[in-house]
Amino acid sequence: MIEIGDDTYGKVAASLLDALGDGYYYNGSMDVDGVDFYSTFTATLIVYREPERLPEGRTVQVVSDVVPVWWEFATVVPGKGEVLNDFSFGRLKDTVMAMR
DSSP: OBOOOHHHHHHHHHHHHHHHTTOSEEEEEEEEEOSSOEEEEEEEEEEEEEEEEOTTSOEEEEEEEEEEEEEEEEEEETTTEEEOBOOOHHHHHHHHHHHO
C-alpha cells in the first residue's frame, strides 16, 4: 500500500483550489506525481463559500466547505501497475481549508 504524504496532499489541494477559481462546483481530474508513483485524483465536488472581509475593506467569497459527490485517488507504481493507497478525502479537505 502506498502512503500518501503531506507533500502530495499539498499538491492536490493547491491544484484543486486553482481549478475551483470562484466556482461552486468541480468535476474533473488532475495528475499528481509522487516519489515512486503517480496518481490521478478524479472528483465531483460541491463547493460552499462564505464572505470574508479583507483588511482593506473588500469582501471576497472564500471556500467554507468542500463536499464530495464522488471521488477517486488512483495510484500506479511503474512496473507494478495500480496499487492501493491510504488517501483520505477528509485529510485533503483539511489541507484545502488550511490553504484557502
